[in-house]
Amino acid sequence: MKNYEYSILPEYSPLYPSLPYRYEDYQKISVYCRGDREALQRFLPKEFELTSDIFEVFVLKNNEIKGLDLYSEGGVVIPCSYKGIKGACVAFEYVDQDDALCAGREIWGYPKKLAEVEFEESEGKITGSITRRGKKIIDITFEEGADEMEPPVLSPRLQVKRMPHPEVDGTDTNTIVENVLQDVETKKKILGKATLNMEESSQDPLSELGVKEIVGAVYIEGAFTLTYGKVVENLQK
Template sequence: MKRYEYTILPEYSPLYPSLPYRYKDYQKVSVYCRGDRKGLQQFLPKEFELTSDIFEVFVLQNNEIEGLDLYSEGGVVIPCSYKGINGACVAFEYVDQDDALCAGREIWGYPKKLAEVTFDVNEGNITGSITRRGKKIIDINFEKDSKEVKQPVLSPRLQVKRMPHPEFKGTDLNTIIKNELQDTEIKRKVFGNATLNIEESAEDPLSELGVKEVIGAVYIEGAFTLTYGEIVENLK
């Protein structure tokens, strides 16, 4: 039996391979919304400070990945800062495969959950949705338009990687991580407008983001590499 040099479990049959992961072909629709500052701040880790009331809601379909099983995802990205580092935090994230779920949570601290993801392109109209436990928590309908939208600062990603302690109530691991996509390539970019519907859910309270208006949307086809991040600080 082949042995693996991994620090993840089980070492004899790992759920996901070692980094990097190369996303060779993806399609993504992003909706940029103006939200309530208080509503946005509540979904950031307590260590982070909100830097803008414009945030992103997205749905992404992967067509070719080197490293992970093919999966799709969606979520919410909120601009923030930590001790002078400006970036954005993925506050909600949903995927439809378990290896992507565990790799994201265990390596970088992304708050991934399993959900159903749909993505459909029909000429200038694009729809994407995230459904979890019977609730359609993200529902996007995109239409091509000539109006460009100014996108907020959404990179690098700033995440808090927390793990519960096995002996008592508290954290065993509590780390601020900075992560940036590498070798990014935009093959196609189309601006447009979009409608965004969020169904109320107690377990996934995206409806509390306080969306005031949709200021624009963009559809992208591209590629990138996902690799190791940087530990900014180990918290107590």
């Protein structure tokens, strides 16, 4: 039986349980890309400053979670800073279950959308893709074999949690949230090379990130705990 303690809608049958959530077993392929600085800054919340032109595109498959229903996801993570705090913002994020969608948006401000997520291993290759409304907006093929690279700073996560106001054109929640994964375990890590394709989509404009080159790729199997974040600042509504 899940432990439901949040006063969220509907109270008699909440969509997701209280924190923490333990991700016991996940597989993830990450592609590190050099992008266009102007494009990367444009896809960050206006409060954040870009700190690197190297960003991450990923697809992740969860095999065991304690808390949420099993789901998989993918997205784009852009290094940034806010008033001296260096980290990274999940600028695009896609999941295939509604409880993960709403928990991510409502608790921390992750910009999650529903999409189809595929993750497969065959003939020495790992493929991962995100398809939304008929567009394959992320399509990765990973193969083992590459030199070590220094990835950009991607933690803590810095997100802007905005919720619309019910009475006027504006917000009634507008905060900067810092979130750090806890009890992180790396069970397996393989460096590799990857190809990346992003189909053009007006609703999900990942193809406009301006990828100039792929500078590295990695496959990871691991675990972590997702729990409460920290409100860095309440912004003017």
